[in-house]
């Protein structure tokens with residue numbers, strides 16, 4: 001069972017003392033001539049003395065700083081926390097993402113303190129939303145499998161945002177959206193963090209059903225018999241080596257007022273050993289995260305349903321465990337993807353594109369306005385764009401809209417091309433296509449493979465489609481930063497929700 005984060009959000013605009021908290025967080029920016037204390041609710045005298053001591057305290061305003069001081073009288077808090085917000089220019093406002101990260105980092109580092117007031121400068125409701133989202137994302141911990149709780153600090157449980165906008169009519173919906181969105185991201189993280197002993201195809205499908213309870217969505221699960229009967233050869237081929245049978249899960253949100261319809265396809269490899277083309281032992285454990293794409297699309301559709309957004313959205317979770325065994329598929333095997341195209345499997349470690357091919361064909365048959373697929377697809381993504389930036393490829397209109405949505409949501413994605421010359425590198429001697437091709441630019445080669453399985457609309461035009469490769473950014477094997485913890489990050493849920501909101505409002 002995947003539990004949602006337990007946190008409450010509120011907002012006040014005055015009377016700090018009436019809302020006592022363990023900590024009061026205020027912001028410090030990194031100005032051209034040293035640290036700058038940002039707008040805050042301290043008394044003039046209090047603010048003056050804190051500002052005067054910043055330098056000697058070693059407070060620079062750098063991101064992720066969270067310097068603790070004794071609480072000042074009249075603030076109602078036991079301690080005062082100086083949170084770094086990064087570079088600030090005189091006369092310029094703060095980026096929402098800087099606020100999101102500063103709030104998230106402070107809340108993350110204040111674990112162990114039940115109640116925190118955050119008083120970062122918020123000029124607009126978008127700023128308040130960023131602080132609120134950051135707070136929910138920072139209040140995350142994954143401790144399900146620890147029996148020894150020594151040294152573990154509980155995440156912050158209650159966050160009060162100090163903002164002049166607290167009395168606005170719109171504050172409540174802004175906080176509710178932040179909570180819902182933050183929970184969707186945190187649930188994605190928890191699914192990714194689950195060990196493969198506990199999260200395998202059937203238990204993932206069950207978790208999807210559990211998480212959907214109480215929401216207006218329909219969940220349909222294909223077990224191995226139905227997958228066989230209907231010809232989902234990609235998912236079955238990858239799943240063959242495991243005693244845990246594969247699954248396809250369809251999660252449909254279909255509100256009456258919808259005018260647009262999107263399909264989301266996610267890679268759900270609950271563990272990727274590479275299969276017979278086995279991976280090296282070093283860091284193989286990170287491959288528990290190879291189902292991040294499926295967790296993202298699941299939680300995106302559930303979030304859209306929770307928000308009641310008037311858009312039809314269907315998630316397709318393509319779930320299998322990639323294991324080597326006497327029953328596993330071999331390099332040179334040929335399988336038949338749903339719909340009839342054949343693939344020569346030259347490398348069993350290029351398994352994501354095989355399960356995704358089935359999902360893309362199935363999604364296409366329903367003629368959505370756009371298909372977006374999300375997958376931890378290639379190591380080449382990390383070579384091209386690094387640990388934190390997702391690659392987005394496909395129809396220009398969709399990739400552009402996703403980039404704009406990501407910018408607004410505060411997530412890093414970058415568009416990459418799909419050069420035509422890569423397609424012949426996937427030619428097979430025996431089947432319609434091979435599952436590996438040109439190694440250089442391998443992220444794009446994989447996307448060119450996926451494009452072959454995107455179907456057409458009623459008029460014979462290819463359905464607008466984009467592929468997001470989250471191999472790097474979905475899993476943080478470095479130190480925590482901002483609102484991002486170690487391991488599962490939940491990346492691109494916020495981007496996809498923002499994309500759906502843009503579609504509904506006619507922006508894209």
Ligand code: BES
Nearest residue numbers: 290347349350352376377378379380471
């Ligand atoms: N799941 C991996 C990709 C991956 C690598 C995700 C590192 C996260 C971190 C994928 O299934 C894979 O193994 N891809 C191969 C493809 C290759 C054989 C063409 C790769 O990238 O090496």
Ligand code: MN
Nearest residue numbers: 272349350351
């Ligand atoms: Mn693989």
Ligand code: ZN
Nearest residue numbers: 269272290352
């Ligand atoms: Zn994989």
